[in-house]
Amino acid sequence: MKFTNNNLPDLGRRKAIRLVGMGAAVGMGALASGSSSLATPNMGNVSLADQVGSFFQDHYKRMSPEEIQEAIERLERKYKSKYQVEVKVGDPKPLPDVLFGYALNISKCQGYRECVKGCTAENNQSKDPNLEYIRVLEMDRGQMNLETADPYYPSTEEVPKPGKFYLPIQCHHCENPPCVKACPVKATWKEPDGIVVIDYNWCIGCRMCANACPYWARKFNWTEPNLPVDTVNTQTGYLSNRPREKGVMEKCTFCAQRSREGRMPACQEACPTGARVFGNLLDPDSEIRYVLENKNVFRLKEELNTEPKFWYYSD
Amino acid sequence: MKLIRFFIDCAKVSLSGNTAYWAWVSVLLFFISMGGFTYLEQMRVGLVITGMSDQVSWGFYVSNFTFLVGVAAAAVMLVIPAYIFHNPDAKRVVLLGEGLAVAASLMCMLFVSVDLGRPDRIWHLSPWPGMFNWPSSLLTWDVIVLSGYLGLNLAIPGYILYNRYQGTEYNKKLVFGAAVLSMFWAISIHTVTAFLFASNSARPFWASALVAPRFLATAFCAGPAFIILAFSVMHKVQAFQIGHKVIDLLSVIVAVSMQINLIMLAAELFVEFYAEGQHSASARYLFLGLDGKSALVPWIWSAQALNVGALILLMIEKTRKNYYFLALACVMAVIGIWIEKGMGFVIPGFIPTPLGEVFEYMPTWMEVKVALGVYGIGALVFTLMMKPLRAIQLGLLANPNLDLVAAKQLYEQREREALEQRIRGYETKIDP
Numbered sequence: 001m002k003f004t005n006n007n008l009p010d011l012g013r014r015k016a017i018r019l020v021g022m023g024a025a026v027g028m029g030a031l032a033s034g035s036s037s038l039a040t041p042n043m044g045n046v047s048l049a050d051q052v053g054s055f056f057q058d059h060y061k062r063m064s065p066e067e068i069q070e071a072i073e074r075l076e077r078k079y080k081s082k083y084q085v086e087v088k089v090g091d092p093k094p095l096p097d098v099l100f101g102y103a104l105n106i107s108k109c110q111g112y113r114e115c116v117k118g119c120t121a122e123n124n125q126s127k128d129p130n131l132e133y134i135r136v137l138e139m140d141r142g143q144m145n146l147e148t149a150d151p152y153y154p155s156t157e158e159v160p161k162p163g164k165f166y167l168p169i170q171c172h173h174c175e176n177p178p179c180v181k182a183c184p185v186k187a188t189w190k191e192p193d194g195i196v197v198i199d200y201n202w203c204i205g206c207r208m209c210a211n212a213c214p215y216w217a218r219k220f221n222w223t224e225p226n227l228p229v230d231t232v233n234t235q236t237g238y239l240s241n242r243p244r245e246k247g248v249m250e251k252c253t254f255c256a257q258r259s260r261e262g263r264m265p266a267c268q269e270a271c272p273t274g275a276r277v278f279g280n281l282l283d284p285d286s287e288i289r290y291v292l293e294n295k296n297v298f299r300l301k302e303e304l305n306t307e308p309k310f311w312y313y314s315d
Numbered sequence: 316m317k318l319i320r321f322f323i324d325c326a327k328v329s330l331s332g333n334t335a336y337w338a339w340v341s342v343l344l345f346f347i348s349m350g351g352f353t354y355l356e357q358m359r360v361g362l363v364i365t366g367m368s369d370q371v372s373w374g375f376y377v378s379n380f381t382f383l384v385g386v387a388a389a390a391v392m393l394v395i396p397a398y399i400f401h402n403p404d405a406k407r408v409v410l411l412g413e414g415l416a417v418a419a420s421l422m423c424m425l426f427v428s429v430d431l432g433r434p435d436r437i438w439h440l441s442p443w444p445g446m447f448n449w450p451s452s453l454l455t456w457d458v459i460v461l462s463g464y465l466g467l468n469l470a471i472p473g474y475i476l477y478n479r480y481q482g483t484e485y486n487k488k489l490v491f492g493a494a495v496l497s498m499f500w501a502i503s504i505h506t507v508t509a510f511l512f513a514s515n516s517a518r519p520f521w522a523s524a525l526v527a528p529r530f531l532a533t534a535f536c537a538g539p540a541f542i543i544l545a546f547s548v549m550h551k552v553q554a555f556q557i558g559h560k561v562i563d564l565l566s567v568i569v570a571v572s573m574q575i576n577l578i579m580l581a582a583e584l585f586v587e588f589y590a591e592g593q594h595s596a597s598a599r600y601l602f603l604g605l606d607g608k609s610a611l612v613p614w615i616w617s618a619q620a621l622n623v624g625a626l627i628l629l630m631i632e633k634t635r636k637n638y639y640f641l642a643l644a645c646v647m648a649v650i651g652i653w654i655e656k657g658m659g660f661v662i663p664g665f666i667p668t669p670l671g672e673v674f675e676y677m678p679t680w681m682e683v684k685v686a687l688g689v690y691g692i693g694a695l696v697f698t699l700m701m702k703p704l705r706a707i708q709l710g711l712l713a714n715p716n717l718d719l720v721a722a723k724q725l726y727e728q729r730e731r732e733a734l735e736q737r738i739r740g741y742e743t744k745i746d747p
Contacts, residue, residue, distance in 0.1 A: 018337050021337065021338075021341050022337070022340065022341050022344050024341075025341040025342065025344040025345040025348065026344050026345070026347075026348040027348070028345055028348075028349075029344065029345040029346065029347065029348025029349035029350075029351070029352065030348050030349070030352045032345075032349045032684070033348070033349045033350070033351075033352035033353040033356070033684060034353070034681075035352040035353050035355055035356035055435065059439075059446050062446070135670060137670065137671075145593070145671070146669075146670050146671035147593065147596060147667055147671035148671070149670070149671055151670065151672060169670060178515075178516065178517065181448075181451045181452065182451075182452055182453070182454075182514070182515075183448055183452055184440055184447070184448050184452040184454035184455045184458070185439040185440055185445060185446050185447070185448060186446045186448045187439070202436070202439060202446070203432075203433065203436075204431050204432070204433045204436045204437060204439050204440060205362075205431050205432020205433040205436075206427075206430070206431055206432070206454060207372040207373065207432070208452065208453075208454050210369070210372050211372060211373065211515050211517070211518065211664075211665075212514075212515050212517055213517055213669065214516070214517035214669050215669060215670070216369075216668050216669045216670045218369075219369050220362075220369055220372060220432065221361070221432070222361055222362050222363040222367070222368070222432075223360055223361035223362075223363035224360075224361060246361040246432070247361060247362065247431075247432030247433040248432060248433060249432075301669075304516050304517065
């Protein structure tokens with residue numbers, strides 16, 4: 001037996017049969033995949049230059065002001081072609097001497113979930129599939145066990161229900177955020193004003209941050225977000241509520257596009273009971289400081305040492 | 316120049332074979348093509364084609380990654396006896412083990428890659444031109460240790476084979492040093508992967524100090540069991556002669572590792588269930604079901620039944636030495652541990668969610684197809700590597716006109732001489 005068969009006469013035929021056989025295997029595999037991916041991919045009307053530009057776009061913190069401006073213009077062109085409306089992408093910077101904090105009065109919260117609606121109207125989340133930053137848990141009175149909570153109480157139900165209280169949960173903007181530690185590419189970080197933000201153009205979609213979060217605050221775009229034109233909020237911020245794309249993580253940003261301009265987050269404005277108190281923790285005269293100094297407050301899962309800047313209290 | 320010739324010669328050998336060989340390659344190409352086209356669909360539509368959700372955000376891909384890290388690490392169970400203790404039987408097959416480690420680490424990297432939401436941005440995951448959150452993020456550690464391990468397992472056999480191809484002797488000290496390094500590196504790939512989970516204090520099921528040692532125990536159980544099976548197949552198709560001493564050595568390693576694994580399982584069960592707190596909810600979901608949801612319960616109990624069954628077969632001398640029972644035990648151990656540390660470990664970490672929701676996960680067919688494609692690539696790489704490896708070991712590549720039978724005889728003779736020389740060496744040491 002010879003080691004090579006180079007000297008065999010019918011090599012050409014054998015080779016041909018081999019190639020046909022392997023080709024058939026590949027073809028059958030393609031059929032078995034049931035994939036229609038050979039159809040032309042939907043690139044929208046984004047120019048090649050913009051596609052290349054956004055592919056090679058650097059991390060937010062490493063871009064010069066001019067590069068950020070270019071990135072913003074690319075995004076605005078893309079949104080224009082995608083949603084047929086002018087979307088304004090701002091880039092508000094953190095204000096000096098500001099550290100944002102939130103407090104929520106659970107004796108006032110009635111479970112209306114107006115905060116959820118206010119949030120999704122402001123922040124350009126995918127609608128159907130719904131992506132929501134705030135989850136309101138319907139809890140049994142007499143305990144604090146999250147596992148017996150019902151987050152899916154129907155919106156047709158009259159609230160508050162007897163024997164229940166309500167616990168809204170969103171990103172707690174931890175001073176010691178485990179998500180920031182877990183991200184392998186530094187696509188998420190804590191800003192000087194305490195807001196934990198994401199660079200949606202740098203996120204690789206590995207979901208390490210979502211696994212690290214004890215408050216289940218992070219939501220992933222499992223497919224292209226479905227944002228109907230009439231639900232687009234055209235006033236957006238680069239690190240907050242600009243429309244996202246598939247395959248990236250997102251979450252509450254304390255409405256950085258509003259709060260950094262001196263306005264209240266959308267959930268605070270939407271709340272009809274006045275249960276939500278938002279403000280600057282560094283300002284001794286702020287309402288949030290009054291709450292922290294005069295009410296009995298608590299935070300969720302304090303044993304994990306994440307130092308949330310989101311407090312709960314009751315009257 | 317010579318190096319390029321070496322690679323060309325290797326490629327030539329890889330691409331030559333009989334009908335059975337090409338049929339096997341075609342089967343693998345079928346799976347690779349099926350997985351590849353399904354993956355294209357995933358790229359187009361998004362990860363929504365998988366069964367994953369915000370509640371269970373890692374699934375089948377990461378489960379297989381976790382299992383395969385163990386298979387990759389297990390090559391060290393041949394590296395230690397071969398290069399450190401100079402066991403001649405282990406030395407004969409150590410290159411196969413390292414080839415398996417290469418294929419397994421490659422599959423690990425592929426499984427992490429197909430799990431990404433934005434594969435187009437995978438270059439962000441590098442010190443340059445990307446941004447590397449090292450040492451803080453455990454995923455960056457995994458990138459380092461996995462690529463390092465892949466490199467080591469390519470470099471050591473590559474260096475040895477290149478020397479044999481040239482007919483030169485390799486630098487024994489260099490290989491010894493590299494082998495010691497790869498020994499610690501093998502431990503590190505699995506420890507780092509365990510810490511990838513255990514670092515999440517938000518997930519009490521994973522945040523346990525036992526995860527890393529248990530990962531090592533299951534790796535040194537499933538890995539060698541897998542190697543025994545691979546060796547048996549290669550022996551059967553007469554690709555390689557495998558000595559029974561190596562199989563004996565490996566089967567004892569499987570048995571001991573399985574015992575350690577089961578002891579740690581018992582310790583975990585005691586802590587979870589004696590004073591069952593809220594942190595035990597995931598374990599309750601896994602073993603008994605929670606809130607009427609119990610998708611993993613039959614899986615985990617069949618895994619434990621397979622593990623215990625394998626252990627019994629391996630602990631009885633008669634069945635362990637019987638190659639049919641040994642193969643059965645190895646199949647049982649591999650499947651048992653694939654379930655236990657794959658889906659049986661990754662999924663319950665997510666159930667219930669940190670907010671107490673019980674939401675189950677089931678992989679979709681699309682997900683399974685992509686995974687089969689990844690396994691196909693691993694098997695193809697392993698197959699293509701084994702051919703030149705065998706040819707070089709038998710001296711066929713350096714001398715293509717050599718007859719196969721003559722080559723085998725020459726190889727045996729060389730082995731015998733080396734052994735005799737070693738024995739003479741010991742004799743002179745004992746009796747100077």
